[in-house]
Each structure stands twice: as C-alpha cells, then as structure tokens.
Amino acid sequence: MPSRTALHEAEASAGAQFVDQAGWEVPRHFGNVEQEYQSAYKRAALFDLGHHGKVEVCGPEAAAFLHNLCTNEIKQLEIGKGCEAFFATLKARVVGHAFIYRARSDDGQDVFFLDTAPGQGENLARHLDHYLISEQVEIKDRTGEISQLYVAGPQAPALVQQVLGNDFSRLANLEVREAIDHADVKYQVRRHDFLGLPGYHLLCANERASEVWARLRHAGAIPAGSEAFETLRLEAGTPIFGRDFDDSHLVMEIGRTRDAISYSKGCYLGQEPVVRSRDLGHVNRSLLGVKIHSGQPGKPGAKLFRNDSEVGQITSSVFSPRLEAAIALAYVRRGSQQPGTELEVELESGRCKGEVSALPFLAGAPG
Structure with missing residues (x-):
C-alpha cells in the first residue's frame, strides 16, 4: 500500500484525485489541471512535496564527508546556502542527486539537508552510510517525518510573507532560513526556483502541516497536483532522478554540469571520468530539449531519428500550453545536439517532425 503524506486527508477533502508516485499516494490534480497550471505562472500554486526524499547529515566531519562523495563544492559552502550535486560511482555513474543546504544546529554543529527525488531518500542515505567508516557523522533519512509544502509563482514571495510574517523575497535561489510564524509554527524556508x-x-x-496548508490556501495559493507540476518542470527543463536519469547514466550526460559539478574542488568519488570527459570536450549523449511539431507528447523511451538513423530517446514529455506544442527531455547523441537540428520523433500515431531545443524551453527559467 502506498505511503501517504501528512496532508492526504486535507487534500482528499479538497477534491484531490490521487496517483502513486514512487510508492507515495500524491495528488494528481484537484479537478482542474489547466487552472492549477495557470495559477503557478500567473499567481501562486501550492504543491505537496512531502514524498520527496529528505536526508539529514550532521556532525563535526559532515562537510568533509559529503565533499568527498559528491560532485560539487561542499567544504566552502556558506551557512544558509545550498548547491546542486550528484553522487556517483568510481566510473561516474549516477547513484544519487540532491540539492544540498548547509545550516547550523542549536549546538553549533554543521547540518546538511539533502533534498532528493521521490523514493530516493532511503537509497541515498544507504549509499552515504556505506562509506561511513570512523567519521564523526550522523546520517538520517527524514522522509515522512517532515512535511514539505512548495509555493511557486510570481505572487509566491508576497504570499509566503503574508503567512509567515517574514519577508523572504531577497533570498537567492538555493538559500535557506529558519522562521517561526505568529502561530508558533517553526519552518525551514528554502528558496528554489525548481x-x-x-x-x-x-x-x-x-502535525502542523494541514494548518499551514489551509492558511496558504486562505492567502490565495491554489492547490495543484503532479500533472501541473510535471508540465511546469519540463518547461523549465529540470530533470529528475528516476525519470530522466538513473544509475545507467553518467553525471556528465545530464546537462547539469554548470550547476552541479565543480572542477576545482579536488578529489571525490567519480572525479577521474568527469575530468576526462571535460578534457575530451564531449560526451556521447546529452540530455536536451526536443520540440515536437505536434500536440501529442512522446512516451518515455520513444526513439528519435535523424536521416533514418536512431539518435536519441525521450525520457519525459508533456504538452506545453504556453508553447502550444508538445515538448520533451531526451538524450541526444553527439553530432545531432545543435539547437534547431531537425529530427523525427517516434509517436503512437507514427513519426512526427521535431527539433532539438536548448534548455530551458521558456526564458527566465533556470538552465
């Protein structure tokens, strides 16, 4: 039986239709997907991300421990800030992916909060624990113990300020702060333009999640489900572990090098193949965008062709109302990666014309 977030009962009362996502029963929609989607880019939408993996790493040697196991700079990460990183094998195949936030506990110790994909918290905690020998580090999978509400849209800063009583509009992307509102609810607030x-x-x-959810709704946030979230995610060109990449992919193939890989941090697990790939100047396939000249999205695994030769494969695809076309994230082979390159996309109705697109699809989204 799928797990449920702390908001399940409140969401059911609000008319949510649920779907299984990585072993969790989460809202698919609340009756009007189009309204939920529009509320996000016009006003503010409210998503339940309680099923996202949450791993906590703390202790005097936590920074060095994580630094040696992931692709980004952790030792120099400032308190209150975050970064994106991969965890890899010696051959640079993906083991995990997380947004890592650094904070300071009440007793003055470093605490790192790892926000990862649905269903991946336990796996990432297990991977980290495998490399824990004698370091003064404690690893906890907190998935299910903490609720995670996500407010997104142009009115999100004002709405969060109204509910929490604090102005977080100046938080930069991937910054984190602690807050307590007038009802004595304690929060961790993370800015992430995902x-x-x-x-x-x-x-x-x-135990306070339903109360907070109700107050956010009262302030004007529109509850939204996974269908609207998925459309917005693909428009932003944001890949997610388990759908767009897994342990069969190299960290260099996923198109997140600029944000998630540091070439100056020193040694870490998987570094050698990453540096070798940089020195060669290419990888054999890369995750890119594809615009499909049809209203029909491609299915995961659908093939891409160029001059009748297979050159790629779709991982995720949706219809984008703002672009008035179907779009996809797809792995495209070297030699066919230039934006504007014409392709044929394998659809249920037959092959359809498409073209390679740089990410994000929409200007203003983080690439």
Missing part, C-alpha cells in the same frame, strides 16, 4: 518560477519550500512538523 519550476522556473519564484518558489519556496516550507518544511514543518507533520
């Missing part, structure tokens, strides 16, 4: 829109993760105790 959908290419101003976005705030509000993490709080499970």
